[in-house]
Amino acid sequence: MKDTRLKLRKLLSARKYIFAPGAYDCLSAKVIESTGFEAITMSHTGKHGVILGQPDTGLLDINEVTTNLKNVCHAVNIPVIGDAEGGFGNALNVVRTIRQFEQAGCAGVFLKDQQQPTTCSYVRKPEVITAREMVGKIHAALDARTDEDMILIARTDAPYEEALERAEMYLEAGADMVKIAPKTHEQLVEIPKKVNGQLHLGMLPHTGIADGLNAKDFGDLGYKIVSYPVSCLLAHTAAIMDYFRYLKEHDTDEGFPGNFIEFNDYLDFIGVEEVKKASLKYGLDKV
Numbered sequence: 001m002k003d004t005r006l007k008l009r010k011l012l013s014a015r016k017y018i019f020a021p022g023a024y025d026c027l028s029a030k031v032i033e034s035t036g037f038e039a040i041t042m043s044h045t046g047k048h049g050v051i052l053g054q055p056d057t058g059l060l061d062i063n064e065v066t067t068n069l070k071n072v073c074h075a076v077n078i079p080v081i082g083d084a085e086g087g088f089g090n091a092l093n094v095v096r097t098i099r100q101f102e103q104a105g106c107a108g109v110f111l112k113d114q115q116q117p118t119t120c121s122y123v124r125k126p127e128v129i130t131a132r133e134m135v136g137k138i139h140a141a142l143d144a145r146t147d148e149d150m151i152l153i154a155r156t157d158a159p160y161e162e163a164l165e166r167a168e169m170y171l172e173a174g175a176d177m178v179k180i181a182p183k184t185h186e187q188l189v190e191i192p193k194k195v196n197g198q199l200h201l202g203m204l205p206h207t208g209i210a211d212g213l214n215a216k217d218f219g220d221l222g223y224k225i226v227s228y229p230v231s232c233l234l235a236h237t238a239a240i241m242d243y244f245r246y247l248k249e250h251d252t253d254e255g256f257p258g259n260f261i262e263f264n265d266y267l268d269f270i271g272v273e274e275v276k277k278a279s280l281k282y283g284l285d286k287v
Contacts, residue, residue: 004073004077004078004079004080004105004107005079005107005108005147005149005150005151006149007038007078007079007107008039008079008081008107008108008149008151009149009151011038011039011079012151012198012224012225016219016220017215017216017218017219017223017224017225017226018038018039018224018225018226019037019038019039019215019226019227020037020038020039020040020041020079020081020225020226020227021037021040021041021227021228021229021231021232022040022041022042022043022046022202022227022228022229022230022231022232022233023040023041023042023043023046023072023080023232024042024043024045024046024047024049024050024068024232024233025046025047025050025068025071025072026071026072026075026076027270028046028232028233028236029072029075029076029080030075030076030269030270031232032076032078032232033076033077033078034269037078038078038079039078039079039080039081039107039225040072040076040078040079040080040081041080041081041083041110041202041225041227041229042068042069042072042080042081042082042083042106043083043229043230043232043233044056044060044065044083044085044120045120045229045230045233046229046230046232046233047060047064047065047068047083048060049233049237051064051068055120055123056119056120056123057117057119057120057123057124058085058116058117058118058119059117061088062088062096062097062100065082065083065084065085066100066101066103066104069082069101069104069105069106070103070104070105073104073105073106074105079106079107079108080105080106080107080108081106081107081108081109081110081151081153081225082101082104082106082108082109082110083109083110084097084098084101084109084110084111085110085111085112085114085117085118086111086112086113086114086115086116086117086118086129086137087111087137087140087141088116089116090133090137091133091136091137091139091140092140094111094137094140094141094144095140095141095143095144096144097144098140098141098144098145099144099145099146102144102145102146102147102150106150107149107150107151108150108151108152108153108176109141109150109151109152109153110153110155110179110200111137111138111141111152111153111154111155111175112154112155112156112157112179113128113129113131113133113134113137113154113155113156113157113158113166114126114127114128114129114157115127115128115129121157121181126157128156128157128158131158131165131166131169134154134156134166134169134170135169135170135173138152138154138170138173138174138175139173139174142174151176151177152174152175152176152177153175153176153177153178153179153200153225154167154170154171154173154175154177154178154179155178155179155180155181155200156170156178156179156180157181160180160183160187163180164180164191164194164195167180167195167197168195168196168197171195171196171197175197176198177197177198177199177200177224177225178195178197178198178199178200179199179200179201179202180195180199181202182201182209183209184209185208185209185210185211187209188201188209188210188213188218188221189221192221192222192223193222198224198225199222199223199224199225200223200224200225200226200227201218201223201225201226201227202227202228202229203218203226203227203228203229204228204229204230204231205228205230205231205234239258239259242258243256243258246258
């Protein structure tokens with residue numbers, strides 16, 4: 001997995017920006033990789049949906065998250081940035097969290113300054129720990145990682161002006177990158193001008209904040225990694241809703257007007273030929 005960490009570091013050095021969509025399981029990650037993207041960010045909202053069938057309210061524990069992350073990292077050959085939320089506790093918990101994330105194979109880690117349990121800001125307004133405590137968590141994360149190529153992205157959910165101050169503190173503490181979620185188009189444009197360091201941007205669809213801008217535009221503004229963390233989840237949910245509504249109404253999926261991959265094409269995509277070759281190699285010719 002060190003190769004993907006080096007790959008991400010090289011991409012950060014070579015590219016003006018990196019477009020890294022959000023995945024939440026192995027299948028979504030493999031689709032992202034197959035369509036030509038060079039990195040993936042993990043969506044905690046998506047993981048809560050596919051694992052628990054619930055909104056992101058911090059209910060997933062560290063073992064559930066790291067198992068999901070490990071599976072995704074082993075399913076693809078491009079860098080995966082995992083979401084460690086608030087580190088699942090205090091700075092001492094962060095040490096264990098970073099070690100488990102590193103063992104899972106991720107190339108980078110998000111760490112946020114929310115109080116535990118963390119939550120999606122669109123579910124309820126998050127409360128933040130002190131900047132001093134978050135700096136301690138950043139120091140713990142940096143001490144815990146054994147591979148310095150694994151990047152640390154520190155996210156702040158503090159109010160905007162305070163978030164700008166915290167971003168500088170977190171960069172000074174050693175974070176490789178920071179993340180502030182803009183609430184307006186004006187903030188979106190202003191943040192790269194006010195933060196002296198690399199920035200991650202996660203954009204939600206249909207909020208009006210982007211105001212017609214795309215990933216390249218965000219890179220031009222000064223964001224280093226651009227993600228659409230939940231768009232895949234929303235597209236996936238809409239697609240299966242359409243399918244099951246049709247199935248319920250017609251008692252068959254014959255004639256379904258939506259996109260439908262052929263079963264053999266799915267088998268090719270998911271890697272059945274590699275399994276067949278391995279079966280023959282290891283004497284399982286009847287498998």
